[in-house]
Amino acid sequence: MKKLLVFLRDYKKESVLAPLFKLLEASFELFVPLVMAKIIDVGIGTGDNSYVLKMCGVLILLAFIGLTCAITAQYFAAKAAVGFATKLRHALFEHIQKLSFDELDRVGTSTLITRMTSDINQVQSGVNMVLRLFLRSPFIVFGAMVMAFTIDVKAALIFVVTIPALSVVVFGIMYVSIPLFKKVQSGLDEVLSLTRENLEGSRGIRAFRKEQEETAQFEQKNGLLTGMQLHVGKISALMNPLTYIIINFAIVALIWQGGLRVNVGAITQGEVVALVNYMSQILVELVKLANLIVTVNKSVACGNRIAQVLEMESSMEDGTLEIGENFSEQEMQGKKSVVSFEDVAMCYQGSKEDAITHISFTAGAGETIGIIGGTGSGKSTVVNLIPRFYDASAGQVCFLGQDVRKYRRKELRDQIGIVPQKAVLFAGTVRENMQWGKKDATDEEIWEALKTAQAEEFIRAKEGGLDANIEQGGRNLSGGQRQRLTIARALVKKPRVLILDDSASALDYATDAALRKAIRQMEGAPTVFIVSQRTSSLMSADRILVLDDGEATGYGTHEELLKNCQTYREIYNSQYGKKEEA
Numbered sequence: 001m002k003k004l005l006v007f008l009r010d011y012k013k014e015s016v017l018a019p020l021f022k023l024l025e026a027s028f029e030l031f032v033p034l035v036m037a038k039i040i041d042v043g044i045g046t047g048d049n050s051y052v053l054k055m056c057g058v059l060i061l062l063a064f065i066g067l068t069c070a071i072t073a074q075y076f077a078a079k080a081a082v083g084f085a086t087k088l089r090h091a092l093f094e095h096i097q098k099l100s101f102d103e104l105d106r107v108g109t110s111t112l113i114t115r116m117t118s119d120i121n122q123v124q125s126g127v128n129m130v131l132r133l134f135l136r137s138p139f140i141v142f143g144a145m146v147m148a149f150t151i152d153v154k155a156a157l158i159f160v161v162t163i164p165a166l167s168v169v170v171f172g173i174m175y176v177s178i179p180l181f182k183k184v185q186s187g188l189d190e191v192l193s194l195t196r197e198n199l200e201g202s203r204g205i206r207a208f209r210k211e212q213e214e215t216a217q218f219e220q221k222n223g224l225l226t227g228m229q230l231h232v233g234k235i236s237a238l239m240n241p242l243t244y245i246i247i248n249f250a251i252v253a254l255i256w257q258g259g260l261r262v263n264v265g266a267i268t269q270g271e272v273v274a275l276v277n278y279m280s281q282i283l284v285e286l287v288k289l290a291n292l293i294v295t296v297n298k299s300v301a302c303g304n305r306i307a308q309v310l311e312m313e314s315s316m317e318d319g320t321l322e323i324g325e326n327f328s329e330q331e332m333q334g335k336k337s338v339v340s341f342e343d344v345a346m347c348y349q350g351s352k353e354d355a356i357t358h359i360s361f362t363a364g365a366g367e368t369i370g371i372i373g374g375t376g377s378g379k380s381t382v383v384n385l386i387p388r389f390y391d392a393s394a395g396q397v398c399f400l401g402q403d404v405r406k407y408r409r410k411e412l413r414d415q416i417g418i419v420p421q422k423a424v425l426f427a428g429t430v431r432e433n434m435q436w437g438k439k440d441a442t443d444e445e446i447w448e449a450l451k452t453a454q455a456e457e458f459i460r461a462k463e464g465g466l467d468a469n470i471e472q473g474g475r476n477l478s479g480g481q482r483q484r485l486t487i488a489r490a491l492v493k494k495p496r497v498l499i500l501d502d503s504a505s506a507l508d509y510a511t512d513a514a515l516r517k518a519i520r521q522m523e524g525a526p527t528v529f530i531v532s533q534r535t536s537s538l539m540s541a542d543r544i545l546v547l548d549d550g551e552a553t554g555y556g557t558h559e560e561l562l563k564n565c566q567t568y569r570e571i572y573n574s575q576y577g578k579k580e581e582a
C-alpha cells in the first residue's frame with residue numbers, strides 16, 4: 001500500500017492544505033459553544049437584546065468562515081484524491097500492458113477489471129476522507145476536552161470517563177465489523193464476476209436454456225452476500241443506540257454536576273450548555289473517526305490488491321535485437337526459414353502437463369502452413385509462441401533464424417499480423433479499427449487490406465464507408481463480417497508473418513477460398529499460418545502440421561498426410577467421408 005503513496009507526490013501542496021483548512025474549520029467550531037454560553041449568560045441573562053443580536057452575528061460569521069474553510073479543504077482533498085486515482089489508474093493500465101499472458105492468465109481479467117475500477121475508486125475515497133478527517137476528528141475530540149477543562153475541571157472529569165467508554169464502544173464495533181466488511185467485499189466481488197460472466201454469456205445461456213440454473217446460482221451467491229450484509233449491518237446498527245446511551249448518561253451527569261457547580265457559583269448556566277455541546281461534538285467526531293477507520297481499512301485492502309498487480313514482474317524479458325538493423329529487405333525475402341520450431345515444448349503456468357511437446361518444423365518466406373488437430377490439441381499454443389504471447393518451456397522458436405526471445409518484443413510483433421479466434425473490434429469507425437494495425441495507414445492501404453480480406457464489398461455498401469460506425473465489440477456486424485474486418489486489420493501493416501487462428505470459421509467455403517487466394521497473391525506474400533478444424537481450408541497449404549494431444553503426428557502436404565498420417569486421414573474422412581456417402 002505504501003508503494004501507492006508515490007502517486008500522491010504531485011499533490012503535496014493539496015495534501016497539506018486540505019487537512020490544514022479542516023483544522024481551521026474545526027478551530028472555529030470549537031468556539032461556537034463558548035459564544036452560545038455568552039448569549040445565554042450575558043444576553044439572555046441580562047435581557048440585553050443587542051448583545052444577543054451581536055453574538056448571533058458572530059455565530060453567523062463563525063459558520064461562514066467554517067463553511068469557507070470546509071469547501072476549500074474539500075476542494076484540495078478532492079483534487080489530490082482524484083489526481084492520485086488518475087495517476088494510479090494510468091500506471092496500473094500501463095503495467096498490465098507489460099505483463100505477459102502467463103501473468104494475465106494467473107490473475108484473471110475479471111479481477112483486473114475490479115482492481116482497475118472499484119478498487120481504485122475505494123482507494124480514492126479513502127485518500128479523500130483521510131485528508132479531510134485524520135487531523136480534524138482527533139483535534140475536535142482533544143480540543144473539546146481541553147475547552148471543557150478550561151470551563152470547569154470538576155465537570156470536565158465526566159469527559160475523562162465518557163470518552164474512553166465511547167471509544168470502547170465505537171472502536172469495539174469497528175474491530176468486530178472490519179473483518180466482516182472484508183468478507184462482504186469478497187462476496188461482492190463474487191457477485192460482480194458472476195454478473196459479468198452471465199451478461200457476457202447471455203446468448204450462450206439462453207441457447208442452452210440454462211437461465212434457471214444460472215438464476216439459482218446467482219440467487220444463492222446474492223443471498224449469501226445479503227446475509228453477510230445484514231449481519232454486519234446489525235452489528236453496525238448497535239453503534240448509535242449504544243453511543244447515545246453513554247452520551248445521554250454523560251449529559252445527565254453533566255447537568256447534575258453542572259447544576260451543583262452553578263449553585264456554588266463556580267460556573268454559569270451558559271457554561272453548562274457549552275459543556276453539553278462539547279460532549280455532543282465529541283460523539284459526532286468519534287463516530288466520524290470510526291467511519292474513517294472503516295473506510296481506511298477497506299481502502300488499504302483495495303490498495304494492497306492494486307499493489308499486488310503493480311509488484312508483479314513480467315516473467316518475459318524483452319530482447320534487444322532490432323529486426324531492421326540485422327536483415328535487409330532482400331535478405332528477408334530470400335529467407336528459407338522465416339519461422340522455425342526446434343523441439344519445442346510449452347507448459348502453461350500452474351499446469352502439470354505440457355500443452356505441446358517435441359514440435360519441430362520450418363516455414364519459409366511466402367509459404368502457407370496449415371495447423372490441424374482436435375480441440376485442445378495445442379494448435380493455438382503453437383501459433384501463440386511465434387509473437388511471444390507465451391515463451392516455450394523447452395526448445396527454440398526462431399524468427400528469421402534467431403530465437404524470438406532475442407528480439408525487441410515490439411519489433412517482433414510489428415512483423416506479425418495476428419487474427420485471434422475471437423474477433424474483437426473496438427468502438428469507433430472502420431478506419432479507426434483498421435489503423436490499430438498501422439497507425440498511419442492511408443485510405444488506399446485500408447481499402448487494399450479490406451479487398452484482400454473479402455470485406456471491401458460490405459464496407460462499400462455501408463453508409464459512410466470507412467467512416468461507418470462500429471459499436472463496442474463489433475456487435476452491429478455479423479460474425480463473418482467481424483472476422484473479415486479483423487483479418488483486414490492484421491493485413492493493413494503488410495506483415496511478414498500472418499497468423500489466422502481459426503479466424504475464418506464463420507466464412508462460407510467460397511469466401512474462405514477467395515481469402516486464401518488473395519493472401520497468396522499479396523505483394524511480398526507473408527508466411528501464413530492457418531489454424532483450422534476444416535481440412536478444406538488447409539488442403540492447398542504448402543505443408544500441414546497435424547497435432548494430436550500436444551504432439552505432432554504429421555507434417556507434410558495434404559497428399560503426403562493422407563498417405564502417411566492416420567490422425568489426418570481420420571479428420572479428413574470424418575469431414576469428407578460423410579459428404580461422399582451423402
Ligand SMILES: Nc1ncnc2c1ncn2[C@@H]1O[C@H](COP(=O)(O)OP(=O)(O)OP(=O)(O)O)[C@@H](O)[C@H]1O
Nearest residue numbers: 105348351355373374375376377378379380381382
Ligand atoms: N491459458 C491457459 N492456461 C492453462 N492451460 C491452457 C491455456 N490455454 C490452453 N490451455 C490448455 O492447453 C491445451 C492446448 O490448448 P490450445 O488452446 O492450444 O488448443 P487448440 O488446439 O487451439 O484448441 P481449440 O481448437 O479448441 O481452440 C489444452 O489442454 C488447454 O486446456
